[in-house]
Amino acid sequence: MEGGFGSDFGGSGGGGKLDPGLIMEQVKVQIAVANAQELLQRMTDKCFRKCIGKPGGSLDNSEQKCIAMCMDRYMDAWNTVSRAYNSRLQRERANM
Template identity: 90%
Template sequence: MDGFGSDFSSGAGSGKMDTGTIMEQVKVQIAVANAQELLQRMTDKCFKKCIGKPGGSLDNAEQKCVAMCMDRYMDAWNTVSRAYNSRLQRERARI
């Protein structure tokens, strides 16, 4: 069982990276992955809500709807995050 940790710290051949650099890079990658996830789901949901029959262009009404939908999706995301967090707090307090 010496795969994961030792792979990181030995870095055979490619030169040793210090822990701080690794942590920074991982954080950036996580942030990018989360932004992509949000973008993808948001596009999906707002396309579904706002574009009925795809026409020759993204018309004014559709653009307005998508803009509003994006804001509401962010609101929803934050509401869900808060609700989940308070649920976790309550469950931790019960134990």
């Protein structure tokens, strides 16, 4: 994945002219991937802490249930935070 930026741009810019539409598409995809990775990493960290007390020989049934629930709650939390932040921004913009 590293170096993807340079190689992608180099490939499409052979004639020295870059297609802005293509760049925008690629940037959008890369942003989406980066955000998914960010979420995955933080969610894994949080749910591991919540659900795995002492790491056993396998991920047992109750741990799996806990992780599944934790993932859903983390998404709820993410959406709640996003909404709260957004409404705060709206309010501050209205007060300017």
